Amino acid sequence: xxxxxxxxxxxxxxxxxxxxxxxxxxxxxxxxxxxxxxxxxxxxxxxxxxxxxxxxxxxxxxxxxxxxxxxxxxxxxxxxxxxxxxxxxxxxxxxxxxxxxxxxxxxxx
Numbered sequence: 323x324x325x326x327x328x329x330x331x332x333x334x335x336x337x338x339x340x341x342x343x344x345x346x347x348x349x350x351x352x353x354x355x356x357x358x359x360x361x362x363x364x365x366x367x368x369x370x371x372x373x374x375x376x377x378x379x380x381x382x383x384x385x386x387x388x389x390x391x392x393x394x395x396x397x398x399x400x401x402x403x404x405x406x407x408x409x410x411x412x413x414x415x416x417x418x419x420x421x422x423x424x425x426x427x428x429x430x431x
Contacts (some may be wrong), residue, residue, distance in 0.1 A: 323404040331405050334381035340374050347397040354396035
């Protein structure tokens with residue numbers, strides 16, 4: 323993951339509704355959720371939810387898949403893991419105090 327990708331992901335996550343969407347989709351797992359379900363969960367209108375889902379997908383935080391007339395959204399755990407790995411290893415130079423705060427005890431990557 324490069325700096326531009328990290329900044330794009332962080333930018334997408336730095337909004338309350340989008341962060342709530344990611345939390346919800348992480349809980350949904352591989353099943354994912356439709357835009358309507360996402361909007362209902364976070365208290366957003368359909369158009370507002372679609373706006374946020376689009377921003378998250380463009381940043382690589384979530385993915386989407388069309389099934390018939392519906393689009394299902396899923397969190398991208400690999401992308402989130404790459405983001406956390408970049409922050410821990412590249413930005414923080416794998417600092418032991420940062421690792422301890424994350425509950426990480428074994429060496430990473």
